[in-house]
Amino acid sequence: MMKFLQPLGALLVLLAGVSAKDETYDYIIVGGGTAGTALATRLSQGLPKSKILLIEAGPAAADELRINVPGLRGSILGTSYDWNFTTVPQTSLGGRSIDVNRGKVLGGSSAMNYLCYDRASAPEYDAWRELGNKGWGWDAMIEAMTKSENFTGSDNDRHGFTGPIRNYYNRVVYPVIRLWQPTVSKLGINVNDGNSMGGKPIGVMFQPTNIDETRHTRSYSASSYLPLAGRNLVVKTNTQVAKVNLVKRRGPGSVYQATGVTLSSGEIIAANKEVILSAGSVQSPGLLELSGVGQAAVLKAAGVNQLIDLPGVGENYQDHIRVSNTYRLKEGIDSFDPLIFDSAGANATGELAKWLNGEQSLYEYTTAAYGFMNWQQLGVDSQMKQLARKTFGRSTNPIDAKKLQHLDNPIVPAVEILYEANFVGAFGYTGGKFITLISTVMHPFARGSVHIDSQNPAADNNKPVIDPGYMSNAYDIQALVEAAKFARRIAHTEPMRLAWEIETEPGDEAVQTDEQWADFARKAMGSFYHPVGTCAMLPRGDGGVVDANLRVYGTSNLRVVDNSIIPVIPSAHIQTAAYGIAEIAAAKIIAQA
Numbered sequence: 001m002m003k004f005l006q007p008l009g010a011l012l013v014l015l016a017g018v019s020a021k022d023e024t025y026d027y028i029i030v031g032g033g034t035a036g037t038a039l040a041t042r043l044s045q046g047l048p049k050s051k052i053l054l055i056e057a058g059p060a061a062a063d064e065l066r067i068n069v070p071g072l073r074g075s076i077l078g079t080s081y082d083w084n085f086t087t088v089p090q091t092s093l094g095g096r097s098i099d100v101n102r103g104k105v106l107g108g109s110s111a112m113n114y115l116c117y118d119r120a121s122a123p124e125y126d127a128w129r130e131l132g133n134k135g136w137g138w139d140a141m142i143e144a145m146t147k148s149e150n151f152t153g154s155d156n157d158r159h160g161f162t163g164p165i166r167n168y169y170n171r172v173v174y175p176v177i178r179l180w181q182p183t184v185s186k187l188g189i190n191v192n193d194g195n196s197m198g199g200k201p202i203g204v205m206f207q208p209t210n211i212d213e214t215r216h217t218r219s220y221s222a223s224s225y226l227p228l229a230g231r232n233l234v235v236k237t238n239t240q241v242a243k244v245n246l247v248k249r250r251g252p253g254s255v256y257q258a259t260g261v262t263l264s265s266g267e268i269i270a271a272n273k274e275v276i277l278s279a280g281s282v283q284s285p286g287l288l289e290l291s292g293v294g295q296a297a298v299l300k301a302a303g304v305n306q307l308i309d310l311p312g313v314g315e316n317y318q319d320h321i322r323v324s325n326t327y328r329l330k331e332g333i334d335s336f337d338p339l340i341f342d343s344a345g346a347n348a349t350g351e352l353a354k355w356l357n358g359e360q361s362l363y364e365y366t367t368a369a370y371g372f373m374n375w376q377q378l379g380v381d382s383q384m385k386q387l388a389r390k391t392f393g394r395s396t397n398p399i400d401a402k403k404l405q406h407l408d409n410p411i412v413p414a415v416e417i418l419y420e421a422n423f424v425g426a427f428g429y430t431g432g433k434f435i436t437l438i439s440t441v442m443h444p445f446a447r448g449s450v451h452i453d454s455q456n457p458a459a460d461n462n463k464p465v466i467d468p469g470y471m472s473n474a475y476d477i478q479a480l481v482e483a484a485k486f487a488r489r490i491a492h493t494e495p496m497r498l499a500w501e502i503e504t505e506p507g508d509e510a511v512q513t514d515e516q517w518a519d520f521a522r523k524a525m526g527s528f529y530h531p532v533g534t535c536a537m538l539p540r541g542d543g544g545v546v547d548a549n550l551r552v553y554g555t556s557n558l559r560v561v562d563n564s565i566i567p568v569i570p571s572a573h574i575q576t577a578a579y580g581i582a583e584i585a586a587a588k589i590i591a592q593a
């Protein structure tokens with residue numbers, strides 16, 4: 001069963017033999033997550049003469065079934081593989097704090113995510129270039145995203161076939177999931193099966209999932225990229241970086257140079273060429289702040305000496321917000337619930353045994369049924385545009401302006417609705433079998449922040465102050481309301497309507513008016529785990545933290561390579577973007593070496 005894990009195991013054994021002395025490398029990458037591990041692998045391949053160090057705060061977990069078995073997705077949330085962050089109490093949510101889960105393990109959030117593998121619409125990547133980032137855009141990102149992809153199957157879609165991250169369409173699909181297209185298409189939504197990965201995701205469809213078809217195991221950065229790395233890559237796990245060491249270089253421009261990193265233990269490791277932060281949207285900005293790069297007020301409050309004044313650090317936090325409608329299934333209709341909520345039961349243990357024996361198992365199943373829609377398709381186009389313009393029409397912020405533009409482009413989704421064959425409600429599972437419709441706002445206008453805690457700023461305090469400002473404006477609230485209302489319309493349409501007996505969340509009786517929906521959303525809203533934008537790739541004057549080469553303003557050799565550089569949140573799950581960003585960054589660093 002563990003045979004497939006050997007390549008990574010062998011690499012780690014090799015690394016364990018590396019001496020702790022002689023701690024100088026050419027490139028140091030901080031954060032062995034989704035992007036960091038992909039980047040480290042590519043640098044080791046492309047710069048075989050360079051010594052590369054990848055530092056990850058969490059452990060390697062190559063044998064962890066809760067990571068490897070696709071159907072066990074979600075089971076490491078809240079464990080020691082999770083940083084277990086939370087937001088500050090959210091005013092618009094009646095003071096509720098929201099969980100901010102992040103992978104603390106080699107592979108980072110790619111080890112923890114739900115294996116949704118998709119892409120946003122082409123104009124959304126082009127927006128990155130239009131915001132001032134030369135060389136970026138759909139053409140560059142699709143090339144990079146497909147470089148990381150290894151698709152098995154046949155459809156007419158845009159895929160990569162030789163990259164490390166394996167993906168396919170689920171071979172095991174519950175019959176109740178098959179109701180998806182026939183139901184949603186009755187409401188005027190186009191079927192987009194096998195054609196959503198090429199920049200035009202609007203429609204209702206099944207999408208691939210990042211599973212290795214040879215073993216039906218999660219394919220993620222640690223399992224799929226890292227084994228391809230050369231011996232010039234050293235990986236340190238269970239090692240936390242406290243800050244980047246910066247020194248001022250005299251001369252024209254007098255920028256700061258990164259000379260290495262200081263670990264939480266106090267040990268210093270030197271970098272001859274570059275330091276690259278890949279600690280993710282929540283922690284890369286904090287590491288910059290602890291290194292003296294950021295807003296004057298934040299650094300002063302935390303007692304950190306400011307080296308570079310960069311007000312955008314930790315700002316521009318954007319995330320997808322979601323609510324669920326849950327429906328109890330009629331007697332005799334099967335769902336995934338027993339495999340999730342009764343893991344000691346015969347169904348779950350039997351299916352897990354099959355997976356372990358290499359037989360076809362229900363535990364191969366992951367999220368597959370999607371709908372990406374614009375407001376026109378939901379019948380509220382002019383009302384939602386008007387509301388957005390009324391609220392943000394006078395904003396001078398370029399991100400707000402881009403979101404308004406996206407609303408005017410019908411190929412850019414405004415809403416995603418996911419269809420699950422199990423309970424994913426907000427108020428706790430109370431038994432039975434369920435389907436869930438998860439409604440998500442693709443471009444919420446809320447832009448919040450994440451900063452170091454002024455009372456206890458050290459990196460190993462692990463309590464960044466996260467304030468996403470969820471549902472803090474009229475558009476975001478109404479968008480969630482309209483999406484959830486449409487999800488109810490879907491559930492009430494045949495053939496899906498024939499499968500369930502009662503809506504348990506929010507409940508048909510309890511929630512009918514828009515006010516009631518909004519109240520429900522305030523109580524039930526969760527994050528879709530997609531924070532971006534906190535080290536935005538933007539012109540410095542627009543709040544940018546990195547330039548189009550992903551170099552931190554005011555430095556000569558410090559970059560950020562992870563999802564924090566995404567300036568505007570895309571209408572997709574964002575692991576493919578993280579891999580694409582890592583591929584582009586690797587090509588740039590290798591070319592500039």
Ligand SMILES: Cc1cc2nc3c(=O)[nH]c(=O)nc-3n(C[C@H](O)[C@H](O)[C@H](O)COP(=O)(O)OP(=O)(O)OC[C@H]3O[C@@H](n4cnc5c(N)ncnc54)[C@H](O)[C@@H]3O)c2cc1C
Pocket residue numbers: 030031032033034035036055056057058077101102103104105106107108109110112113114115116117118239240241242278279280281283287459528529530531561562563564572573574575576578
């Ligand atoms: C629960 C969950 C479900 C998701 N589901 C999906 C999905 O189905 N599909 C999808 O496309 N996206 C999904 N996402 C989002 C996607 O997985 C992430 O956006 C993406 O993986 C982030 O990649 P990253 O490289 O930016 O950061 P990460 O992968 O989070 O990597 C950051 C790494 O840095 C390490 N680190 C942080 N600080 C330090 C330090 N000081 N020293 C050393 N190491 C440090 C962390 O431990 C981590 O390994 C999900 C995310 C979560 C959390």
